[in-house]
Amino acid sequence: xxxxxxxxxxxxxxxxxxxxxxxxxxxxxxxxxxxxxxxxxxxxxxxxxxxxxxxxxxxxxxxxxxxxxxxxxxxxxxxxxxxxxxxxxxxxxxxxxxxxxxxxxxxxxxxxxxxxxxxxxxxxxxxxxxxxxxxxxxxxxxxxxxxxxxxxxxxxxxxxxxxxxxxxxxxxxxxxxxxxxxxxxxxxxxxxxxxxxxxxxxxxxxxxxxxxxxxxxxxxxxxxxxxxxxxxxxxx
Amino acid sequence: xxxxxxxxxxxxxxxxxxxxxxxxxxxxxxxxxxxxxxxxxxxxxxxxxxxxxxxxxxxxxxxxxxxxxxxxxxxxxxxxxxxxxxxxxxxxxxxxxxxx
Amino acid sequence: xxxxxxxxxxxxxxxxxxxxxxxxxxxxxxxxxxxxxxxxxxxxxxxxxxxxxxxxxxxxxxxxxxxxxxxxxxxxxxxxxxxxxxxxxxxxxxxxxxxxxxxxxxxxxxxxxxxxxxxxxxxxxxxxxxxxxxxxxxxxxxxxxxxxxxxxxxxxxxxxxxxxxxxxxxxxxxxxxxxxxxxxxxxxxxxxxxxxxxxxxxxxxxxxxxxxxxxxxxxxxxxxxxxxxxxxxxxxxxxxxxxxxxxxxxxxxxxxxxxxxxxxxxxxxxxxxxxxxxxxxxxxxxxxxxxxxxxxxxxxxxxxxxxxxxxxxxxxxxxxxxxxxxxxxxxxxxxxxxxxxxxxxxxxxxxxxxxxxxxxxxxxxxxxxxxxxxxxxxxxxxxxxxxxxxxxxxxxxxxxxxxxxxxxxxxxxxxxxxxxxxxxxxxxxxxxxxxxxxxxxxxxxxxxxxxxxxxxxxxxxxxxxxxxxxxxxxxxxxxx
Numbered sequence: 005x006x007x008x009x010x011x012x013x014x015x016x017x018x019x020x021x022x023x024x025x026x027x028x029x030x031x032x033x034x035x036x037x038x039x040x041x042x043x044x045x046x047x048x049x050x051x052x053x054x055x056x057x058x059x060x061x062x063x064x065x066x067x068x069x070x071x072x073x074x075x076x077x078x079x080x081x082x083x084x085x086x087x088x089x090x091x092x093x094x095x096x097x098x099x100x101x102x103x104x105x106x107x108x109x110x111x112x113x114x115x116x117x118x119x120x121x122x123x124x125x126x127x128x129x130x131x132x133x134x135x136x137x138x139x140x141x142x143x144x145x146x147x148x149x150x151x152x153x154x155x156x157x158x159x160x161x162x163x164x165x166x167x168x169x170x171x172x173x174x175x176x177x178x179x180x181x182x183x184x185x186x187x188x189x190x191x192x193x194x195x196x197x198x199x200x201x202x203x204x205x206x207x208x209x210x211x212x213x214x215x216x217x218x219x220x221x222x223x224x225x226x227x228x229x230x231x232x233x234x235x236x237x238x239x240x
Numbered sequence: 241x242x243x244x245x246x247x248x249x250x251x252x253x254x255x256x257x258x259x260x261x262x263x264x265x266x267x268x269x270x271x272x273x274x275x276x277x278x279x280x281x282x283x284x285x286x287x288x289x290x291x292x293x294x295x296x297x298x299x300x301x302x303x304x305x306x307x308x309x310x311x312x313x314x315x316x317x318x319x320x321x322x323x324x325x326x327x328x329x330x331x332x333x334x335x336x337x338x339x340x
Numbered sequence: 341x342x343x344x345x346x347x348x349x350x351x352x353x354x355x356x357x358x359x360x361x362x363x364x365x366x367x368x369x370x371x372x373x374x375x376x377x378x379x380x381x382x383x384x385x386x387x388x389x390x391x392x393x394x395x396x397x398x399x400x401x402x403x404x405x406x407x408x409x410x411x412x413x414x415x416x417x418x419x420x421x422x423x424x425x426x427x428x429x430x431x432x433x434x435x436x437x438x439x440x441x442x443x444x445x446x447x448x449x450x451x452x453x454x455x456x457x458x459x460x461x462x463x464x465x466x467x468x469x470x471x472x473x474x475x476x477x478x479x480x481x482x483x484x485x486x487x488x489x490x491x492x493x494x495x496x497x498x499x500x501x502x503x504x505x506x507x508x509x510x511x512x513x514x515x516x517x518x519x520x521x522x523x524x525x526x527x528x529x530x531x532x533x534x535x536x537x538x539x540x541x542x543x544x545x546x547x548x549x550x551x552x553x554x555x556x557x558x559x560x561x562x563x564x565x566x567x568x569x570x571x572x573x574x575x576x577x578x579x580x581x582x583x584x585x586x587x588x589x590x591x592x593x594x595x596x597x598x599x600x601x602x603x604x605x606x607x608x609x610x611x612x613x614x615x616x617x618x619x620x621x622x623x624x625x626x627x628x629x630x631x632x633x634x635x636x637x638x639x640x641x642x643x644x645x646x647x648x649x650x651x652x653x654x655x656x657x658x659x660x661x662x663x664x665x666x667x668x669x670x671x672x673x674x675x676x677x678x679x680x681x682x683x684x685x686x687x688x689x690x691x692x693x694x695x696x697x698x699x700x701x702x703x704x705x706x707x708x709x710x711x712x713x714x715x716x717x718x719x720x721x722x723x724x725x726x727x728x729x730x731x732x733x734x735x736x737x738x739x740x741x742x743x744x745x746x747x748x749x750x751x752x753x754x755x756x757x758x759x760x761x762x763x764x765x766x767x768x769x770x771x772x773x774x775x776x777x778x779x780x781x782x783x784x785x786x787x788x789x790x791x792x793x794x795x796x797x798x799x800x801x802x803x804x805x806x807x808x809x810x811x812x813x814x815x816x817x818x819x820x
Contacts, residue, residue: 018263026255032521032546033247033288037539039527041289043298045407058299059306066407067303069400073464073476074307076354080457080480081314083361084487085321087450140310166362173358180355184348192402193348223317227324254517261510267502274509281517288524301523304472308516311479315509318483322490322505326498335499 054202056134063138064205068194072183075176075212078219082172086164088227106156114156121149129213133202139175139209143216150221161225168218175215179208243287250283265338267326271319278312343389347398347411349382350421350467353428354460361453368452372432375456379425379463383418390418394816397469405530411467412532415813416671420466420593423675426799427585427682428459430792434686435578437786438693451491451578458484458582462590471519472529474594475512482508482558485587488579489571500570507567511557518550531602540605548603555595559588561652562622565645569629572641577689580637584644585682589674592651596670600658612656619652620754627761631768636688636698639765640681643724646758647677653739653751662742668814669738672807676731679800680723686793687717693789694782700769705777712790714773719797721770723804724762726755731803734811 050061063071125145132138153159162168182204183194191197196204257277261270282305289301327333356375360367389396396413399405435451461480468474482505489501523529525547526537538544560568572584599607607615626646633639654670657663690713691706692698707714723732736755743752803810 015263018259022255022259025258026252028546029251029254029284029517030248032542033244033251033284036288036521036525036543037541038288038524039537041298041300041523041527042406043296043300046299047296049403049407058296059302062299062303063306065401066403067300067409067472069409070303070307070473070476073461073473073480074310076357076457076461077311077476077480077483078314079358079361080454080483080487081318083450083453083457084318084483084490087454087487088321088325088490088493090493140306169362173361177355177358184355187345187348192344192399194401196401220313223314223321226317226321254513258510261506270506274506274513277510277513281513281520284517285520285523288520300529301520304519304523307472307476311476315479315483315505318486319502319505319509322486322498322502325490325493326495326502335503 052198052201053196053205054133055205057132057136057138059136060132060138060205064208065196065201068183072176072179072194075179075215078216079173079176082219082222085223085226090227106158110156111158114152114158117152118149121145121152125149125213125217129206129209132209133206139212140216142209142213144220146213146217147220147224150217151224154221154225171214171218172222173215175208175212178211182208243289246287247284248287250280250287252280253277253283254280265334267323267333267335271316271323274319275312275316278308282308343386343396343413344398346382346385347396347413347467350379350463351460352378353456353463357453357456357460360456364449369433369436371452372429372436372455375459376425376429376432379421383422383425386413386418390415390813405470406528406533409468409470409473410530412469413467414817415810416593416817417466419671419675419810419814420589421463423589423678424459424462424466424586427582427678427796428455430686430796431455431578431581431682434581434689434789434792437789437792438576438578438689450487454484454487454491455582458488458586462586465590466593469531470529471522471531471534471598474598475516475519478515478558478591478594479512481587481590482512485583488583489575491579492576494574496570497574500567500574503567504571507557507564511554513554514550514557515554518547518554521547521550531598535602538602538605544603544606548599548606551598552595555591555598558591559595559648560645561592561648562618562625562645565622565626565648568645569638569641572644572685573635573637577637577685577692580641580688581682581685584641584685585678588644588648589678592648592674593671596651596654600655607655609656609659612659615655616653616751619649619655620751622646622649622652623754623758624761627758627765630765631761633765634699634701636691636700636703636769637685639700639769640684640688643684643762643765644681646762647673647681647724650674650677650736650739650755650758653743653754656748657739657742657746657751660742660746660748662746664815665738665745666742667817668811669735669740669742671735671814672738672803672811673732673735676723676735676800676803679796679803680720680730680732683716683720683793683796683800686789686796687713687720690785690789690793693785695780696783701772703773704775705780706773706782708777709782710785710790712794713785714770716790716794716797718770719794719801721762721766723800724766726759726762729801729804731800731807734804734807738811 046058046062050058053061053065055061125142128137129142186195254277257273260273264270285301285305289298353375356371360371398411400409461477465477468477486501486505490498521543525543526534528534557564572580623646626642630639630642650673651670654666657666688698722730726732726736740752740755
């Protein structure tokens, strides 16, 4: 009985607290003064970089260091997940590869779908400089293609050997290396030489796409379940 | 003023999700609530930004949100793996203080 | 050498993280040493320009703020990075001895990239001059911290990590919301520019509250300290040392700097007193709980809750005549605490390793077999007790000077009472340890584990012996 009352008091307090926060935010947002951000400067400076897409310019040039750290977060998350995998289960069947047998439709579709996915990923990478797109969008598609292959059970999840590990950190290392190598030629940290800016950004984006794709695939795989936590209809 | 309405909706989402993070016991619900709260914050971030003079949107908040989404995805993936490990070890998808 | 070349050297641990992931065991033991030496070299090279200029800025990618990001480097950042480097190196040396002994080598390989990511993220956090960049580094720090908690995969550790990450995530969302408000209202993300543009008002107060709540959650300050003891107590000893000394120091540093530099005008005297009341509550309540614990790691973890309250006491004192003393005292305490607390957790790990558990009252005779570790524990405890000649003594002395000098004597009382309570929980641990071992069997522990703990404890004492120059460097930082 007492536990139930405590629970109710807790719920009411939480509800009051949350509504106060919501109300405070709404009032605060309605009354906030507005000053223009740096939109104008972005538009005027991005022409220097020969990048027509302002978001790409912000992500990889003006605030490139944020993106560098963001990749570090992604790689760190993958390592954190890998740490959670029990050692002997590293190759155990992940849930998505242990589902019901793939339908004939899926097997028919797979070889036709994959090239399209890869093509679109390549396009997104290339288009990133002038239109919406870029490394993350391309990487997501690469990751999705890998997940589809795993789902169709045509391939088992790879054991993370040296090559896979290298691909995993390739984007981060390439970004850091290009940022630091500039120091040797008298550039600032993370500064791209004017004539090379676009080429270097495209190179970083390409390596990032591959790394991000692999990262997303590993994050989707996650930690394999125990033997007895099978979903209905799964094969053993 | 459509930007502001997005921001206001984001504020409401954030408050609702914040409530859910603390009020719900099942960890999966807590994790989803964190995701909803993050979406609320992103909506505020984009909705409150004022664009340039020629009506083009400010690219900075969009870039910030892209960065934020990737971080949120990474953390969610780790949380889910943690949840699966926790549930397959102890059998419960709850924190000890929420057990009844 | 120009600072533009040396400052990027400070984030070399971020390069070492993927390298250690690729090389695995082959990166040991040389990689941590190499990185620490390079960072230390950069710090030495930066000392001279720092003394002449007072403050250095580096524009990343050569883009001027508000468009680009910049790093700010001053005496305080120098001290924070130096402490981080020292603790990370000592923990790396310790863990190299600790790891193979615990078996399960496969999983422990994950420790090294996480250590380097944490190290690089913290250095980057201290350098960051942009509030969104701080958000990203804080996320990297939190993620690495939780990965450290869950390192050995026991259910209690997993639950503690889960709770920690959920609260840290809520905290960072609050922080991000504060950033969204500030950018919409004032149009810049660079902290220094924001400080110029910020107008006190409802938005500024709301943003300050959101940033504050977020960072209180991440630092585990009273009253949201609940997650810390479980997380720090359940993590493996080298991980606990990193968490309890560096991770909380990072977010507390951000909290104090942002609040004092951005919101100096918004923080009314009443509000400042309130913040210090929370700090005082942390000191008293945390010390009391530390005294009630039966496991050594939990005693040390609760003592972290207590020690994190002290720097908050500087907030009301910064408006008084004792501002310089309060500022340097608060941060000096934070720095000495980092070294001392890391050392204490490393000793707790030696104890745990030697006898298989860390229950205080079943630890008789530990001192007889491991005098060096117990000596390290005692030296580190000097900082918690604020006895001379420790760094903690200097920090507390400066805070006391500020509090009595400015007439706000009640904070001085909190400082003294906190020291007394610390004596309580430290001696409660030391007394059984010095007892007679009898025929108890204690496992052997590699010497480098004990040496690592001892070197950090000695470091916290050295901070007290050579306090002159560092305190002057802290006071040279432009006061908010």
